[in-house]
Amino acid sequence: MIWQWIFILGGASVLFFLITAAERARLRKLLDRPCAGIHWHRRFPTVKHDDIREFLALFTEAFAFDSIHRSKFSPDDQPMALYDARYIPHLTMDDHCEFESLDEVLKSRYRFDLSSEWHKDITLGELFALTQLTSTPRATKLS
Incomplete structure (x- = not known):
């Protein structure tokens, strides 16, 4: 019986x-890619x-990426593509x-509702631009 459990x-x-x-x-x-800061500043x-x-930082926290990788995200990255890269269909069980x-983070920090602007090809640059159009952000605690 114990061998079955070990197996x-x-x-x-x-x-x-x-x-x-x-x-x-x-x-x-x-x-593995370098910092994308120049792309953000050009955009x-x-x-x-x-x-x-x-x-x-808010995005990487929401998507459970290590914070050391936040500078590697480009304005052209699509959250849906990142999600698809992380989860392997029919193998990965958890979301x-x-x-x-x-x-939740966009609502609390920028008073911005993601569902009102969502489309599957939305980019981080588009999301960031939308956050800049909303009212003055409230203070938030970053971990």
């Missing part, structure tokens, strides 16, 4: 490892560096509610 747990561990390795491989192009030349950095988290 089951071993198999589950191997499956978890393989899924995690596949996720990392799918995200490798993103995680938004009048916006303060700290405003862009804060938006990216970390990234879009719900992002909607």
